[in-house]
Amino acid sequence: xxxxxxxxxxxxxxxxxxxxxxxxxxxxxxxxxxxxxxxxxxxxxxxxxxxxxxxxxxxxxxxxxxxxxxxxxxxxxxxxxxxxxxxxxxxxxxxxxxxxxxxxxxxxxxxxxx
Amino acid sequence: xxxxxxxxxxxxxxxxxxxxxxxxxxxxxxxxxxxxxxxxxxxxxxxxxxxxxxxxxxxxxxxxxxxxxxxxxxxxxxxxxxxxxxxxxxxxxxxxxxxxxxxxxxxxxxxxxxxx
Numbered sequence: 001x002x003x004x005x006x007x008x009x010x011x012x013x014x015x016x017x018x019x020x021x022x023x024x025x026x027x028x029x030x031x032x033x034x035x036x037x038x039x040x041x042x043x044x045x046x047x048x049x050x051x052x053x054x055x056x057x058x059x060x061x062x063x064x065x066x067x068x069x070x071x072x073x074x075x076x077x078x079x080x081x082x083x084x085x086x087x088x089x090x091x092x093x094x095x096x097x098x099x100x101x102x103x104x105x106x107x108x109x110x111x112x113x114x
Numbered sequence: 115x116x117x118x119x120x121x122x123x124x125x126x127x128x129x130x131x132x133x134x135x136x137x138x139x140x141x142x143x144x145x146x147x148x149x150x151x152x153x154x155x156x157x158x159x160x161x162x163x164x165x166x167x168x169x170x171x172x173x174x175x176x177x178x179x180x181x182x183x184x185x186x187x188x189x190x191x192x193x194x195x196x197x198x199x200x201x202x203x204x205x206x207x208x209x210x211x212x213x214x215x216x217x218x219x220x221x222x223x224x225x226x227x228x229x230x
Contacts, residue, residue, distance in 0.1 A: 034218065043118075043204060044157070046218030089157070104157040 004092045006105040013080050014113050020076045021108040023090030027071030034091040035064055035075055038107070044089060047075075080112040117141050118222040120205050126228045127195060134181075135190045135225045137205030144210055146188035147219065148180060151202040163188050164210075195229045202226050 005024045013019045025033060032051045036044040048057040053068040061078045077084055087107040094103065118139045127133050139146060147162040161168065161180040168180065177193045192199060205222040 043221035043223050044219075045221070049218055091157075102159050106154070106156060 004090060004103045004105040006088075006090060006108050008108060009106065010109040010111070012111045012113060015080060015082060017080050017112075018076065018078045019080055019110065020074050021088065021110075023073045023075070023105055025071050025073075025090070025092040025103075025105075027069060029094065030068040030071075031093050033066060033073050034093075035073070036089040036091065037086050038089055039086045047088075075108075077110070080110070082112045082114050085110055085112045118205060118207055118220050120203075120222040120225050122225060123223065124226050124228075126230065128230055129195055129197060131195050132191070132193045133195060133227070134192070135203055135205075135227070137188050137190070137222055139186055139205075139207040139220070139222075141207055141209075141220060143207040143220070144185065145208050146182070147206040147208075148188065148190050149204040149206065149221075150174075151204065151224070153201070157204070161188075161190075192227075195227075197229050200227055200229045 007022050011019060011021060032049060034049050035047040037047050038044040047059060047062060048064045050057060050064060050066040050073060053066060055066040057064050063076045064073055066073045073090060075088055087109045089107045090105045092103045121136045125133060145162055145164040148160040149157045150160055151157055160174050163180060163182045179191045181189045181191055190203060202224045204224045206219040208217040208219045210217050
């Protein structure tokens with residue numbers, strides 16, 4: 001059974017604090033890892049697509065790193081703002097011979113307190 | 115302009131009915147998808163279509179059938195609705211097959227289906 005796990009499940013931080021959370025995925029047969037931001041009552045929005053070991057991507061105050069050998073990715077938010085409050089999902093596509101599958105992690109719910 | 119749109123936003127229906135949810139994308143993408151958000155709020159892929167061809171078919175009941183009249187539309191038809199079908203369904207699209215790994219997906223706003 002292949003699992004994609006995220007930790008912590010939820011996180012409450014004060015405005016201005018920096019924070020980070022983790023996505024763990026199977027280290028074998030790595031293909032790509034996607035990060036999504038999902039605000040309540042909206043739809044998921046892509047943040048990053050990461051494909052290479054050691055990748056580091058940045059978008060504004062949000063950045064992500066990737067370690068495919070040990071099977072994890074970190075998402076960092078610098079100087080959290082209330083508008084960063086959302087659930088952050090990672091997604092791990094698999095490849096199989098007969099059909100393909102993608103697994104979403106359960107998400108980390110971030111609340112930024114003003 | 116909405117990139118990926120779904121209708122209706124809310125759908126309340128009786129058990130046993132047949133219903134459809136429509137999805138349209140104006141991004142010129144080649145591939146469209148349907149996801150179900152389950153009771154634990156996990157997103158699970160159901161189907162995808164690339165140029166009118168089904169390229170992913172997760173293990174979903176055959177009461178669910180995707181229909182794509184053209185590249186910009188992928189509708190989800192559900193026969194004989196059951197209580198367990200109640201969920202939020204999301205449509206998405208990407209430039210190419212998502213499993214090429216390099217293309218982000220653009221999601222629609224979701225359709226909340228309630229089966230009574």
